[in-house]
Amino acid sequence: MIRLVIVEPEGSYNVGFISRLAKNFLVDELYIVNPHCDLEEAKRFSAKGIEYLERAKIVNSFDEAIKDVDLKIATSSIADNRGDILRKSIRPWELPKLIEGKRIALIFGRESVGLTREEIAKSDLLLFIPGNPEYPVLNLSHAVGIVLYEIWKSKGENRPTVSSESISLIDKYSRDLVNLIKNNEEDEAMYIALKRALIKGVLDEEEARTVIRLLRKLYVKLTKKFE
Amino acid sequence: MIRLVIVEPEGSYNVGFISRLAKNFLVDELYIVNPHCDLEEAKRFSAKGIEYLERAKIVNSFDEAIKDVDLKIATSSIADNRGDILRKSIRPWELPKLIEGKRIALIFGRESVGLTREEIAKSDLLLFIPGNPEYPVLNLSHAVGIVLYEIWKSKGENRPTVSSESISLIDKYSRDLVNLIKNNEEDEAMYIALKRALIKGVLDEEEARTVIRLLRKLYVKLTKKFE
Structure with a gap:
């Protein structure tokens, strides 16, 4: 009170x-x-x-x-x-x-x-x-x-959370994207950095989904190139 | 400042x-x-x-x-x-x-x-x-x-920081990447989401640099496709 x-x-x-x-x-x-x-x-x-x-x-x-x-x-x-x-x-x-x-x-x-x-x-x-x-x-x-x-x-605000599905999709597309462009083992660091920065940075499920959509679009565009 | x-x-x-x-x-x-x-x-x-x-x-x-x-x-x-x-x-x-x-x-x-x-x-x-x-x-x-x-x-706490140059590079490459794949004005949200998630998510200069290197590589690879 x-x-x-x-x-x-x-x-x-x-x-x-x-x-x-x-x-x-x-x-x-x-x-x-x-x-x-x-x-x-x-x-x-x-x-x-x-x-x-x-x-x-x-x-x-x-x-x-x-x-x-x-x-x-x-x-x-x-x-x-x-x-x-x-x-x-x-x-x-x-x-x-x-x-x-x-x-x-x-x-x-x-x-x-x-x-x-x-x-x-x-x-x-x-x-x-x-x-x-x-x-x-x-x-x-x-x-x-x-x-x-x-x-x-x-009193603690209840912050919205990001679903585990979105976290694993961020992981997956970070992985896929880096695989497409990496030249050597050192480039592996890019995967870790991107994945971590995004997982820490997205505020809620909606923002996560928007970022995932972007990653997927980038991936699709890049793979088409090699078809 | x-x-x-x-x-x-x-x-x-x-x-x-x-x-x-x-x-x-x-x-x-x-x-x-x-x-x-x-x-x-x-x-x-x-x-x-x-x-x-x-x-x-x-x-x-x-x-x-x-x-x-x-x-x-x-x-x-x-x-x-x-x-x-x-x-x-x-x-x-x-x-x-x-x-x-x-x-x-x-x-x-x-x-x-x-x-x-x-x-x-x-x-x-x-x-x-x-x-x-x-x-x-x-x-x-x-x-x-x-x-x-x-x-x-x-004030008074010492935390690692991200340089202003890195912030503007994250902004630039987020912009550039989204420009390459956007289909309509709604896709503009992807730019805002990516930029913000990364700026919030990177912990220090090293992490920021690694993410920027990735964004740049993605960008270069995507633009080459259209040459």
């Missing part, structure tokens, strides 16, 4: 964009603590995420927004400072294994000043998105997007 | 946010093709990325924006469609190993309609950011942020 908590947002466009991102990455709950901007105006930027904005829970305090979760993750655009334990932070790609199976709150602070030290202290972890050391400060909604993307990614 | 190419952006805020992201993730060049919005207004959203906006290269055509790069990566918010080879796409986390050591253009389309099929066809690869299957359509600048973050994250 992912709850997105936005603390005292100042820009309507950010609230709108965050609602859209909530829909893009299927967040479970959106909480807004004491908004400092016009939520009606935010709708202009929410696109199909407007449903998230309309049913967002508007609360008056930080404490209310972080109730009933297992893990509270604060975020900051300030990297770890020497000697400041409160600022020790994790990176977005470390999140997935930490949050698995948990009810979590992802907490983002104000555009101007972020989260207070007190708010960070009330959270369990602090997350920082690395970037240009001279200016890693992302706009609020862009930080939200990156964190949600990283979590979504870890 | 990373060139960020924004094609006919319609929202000033997106151009501003993208300039800020260019600074957050140290993009090398920002190109804007034929902007359909107010670039002065964009400055309101660029924060310390304003320098990128001020020295952005404004060009009149897509072709001008993709000149002098090794690898052109188009992006789309439309996932792979059945039967449409042009829409086969890679994921952001697959980018780092494909672009290492190369001059690349990351190309983002219009907020309303994205990139045209012609623009995608002129690019080498197509990238899609996965999300809620019912609504994966990210706002433009948020998509930019996620792709730049993913590239930034990967």
